[in-house]
Amino acid sequence: MISETYEAEKKPERVRQITGKTRVFGILADPIYHVKTPQTMNAVFDSHGLDCVLVPFHVAPAALPVLVEGLRRMQNFGGFIATVPHKPSMLDLCDEVTDAARHIGAVNCVRREDDGRLVGTMLDGIGFVEAMRARGVDVSGMKVFLVGAGGASSAIAFGLAEAGVNHITISNRSASRARELQERLSCIYPGLSLSIDAQDIEHHDVIINGSTLGMRSSDAEPVDFSRIHAEHLVADAIMEPAVxxxxxxxxxRGCEIFPGKPMLDSQIVLMAQHMGALPRT
Incomplete structure (x- = not known):
């Protein structure tokens, strides 16, 4: 009797029905445990009443071309999001990319056309700037210390340049990659002050980690923590751990901080629009 009463009182939960009509989307990553996109994107699909689902694909870099070729041939597949470490590689695996993706040198969102063609774009930079604006921060005129020169960092750098920052210092373990990003930025934004001298952290307004450093407990510090002061705005593109x-x-140290998850939230609708799940506005 007790169990019957309990069952009667339980509220029915909505169960997502996956059928042969469901349009499938994905996120490609290595590792995959840290991604938050499936929960966030599926909530967007639910809120719009769409028969769509986004699922995670754990794929190593060496196997990426094989997986992408298979996804081309899936007729109920709409597109995917690419994250660490696949964003730069996707540039050459797409049939067409936007100017933004080409300038940045990476792709994080891909639409599969009906004929199997893949069209890529990069939305990380837009997402980052919009996430800061949502918190009331206008980065125009600011000096930024940016850690990393990979796909996410490059996108953030171009997003910041477009938003009107005054200066960007690029700090990267590989000086040649930092220099390459500096050169790409200077070609598109010749008036932007740029540096790859990572010694001066204190005299910046914003510190941003666009690298993967901090995802694992064994990682090195992305910057010397002792040089952070209370006037800094500090942001991290990593989503897991949240802090x-x-x-x-x-x-x-009393800084205002900006976690990575809001960056995803700020670009999630743009991703759904690019992949064709939502109409473009």
Whole structure:
């Protein structure tokens, strides 16, 4: 009797029905455990009443071309999001990319056309700037210290340049990659002050980690935490953990911090629109 009463009182939960008509989307990553996109994108699909689902694909870099070729041939597949470490590689695996993706040198969102052609774009930079604006921060005129020169960092750098920052210092373990990003930025934004001298952290308004440093507990510090002061705005593109060692150190010094998840939230509808799940506005 007790169990019957309990069952009667339980509220029915909505169960997502996956059928032969469901349009499938994906996110490609290595590792995959840290991604938050499936939960966020599927909530968007639900809110719009769409018969769509986004699922994670764990694929190593060596197998990426094989997987992408297979996805081309899936007729109920609409597109995918690419994240670490696949964003730069997707540039050459797409049939067409936007100017933004070409300038940045990476792709994070791909639409599959009905004929199997893949059209890529890069939305990380837009998402980052919009996430800061949503918190009331206008980056125009600011000096930015940016860690990383990969896909996410490059997108953020171009997004910041477009938003009117005054200066960007690029700090990367590989000086040649930092220099390459500096050159690409200077071609599109010749008036932007740029540096790859990573010694001067203190005299910046914003510190941004666009690298993967901080995703694992064994990672090195992306910047020297002792040089962070309370006037800094500190942001991290990493989504898991939500509060990275960088953000924890910055918070302990009285800084305003910007976690990675809002960056995803700010671009999620744009991703759904690019992949064709939602109409473009």
């Amino acid at each position: 990275t060692p960088l953000l924890a150190a910055a918070q302990s």
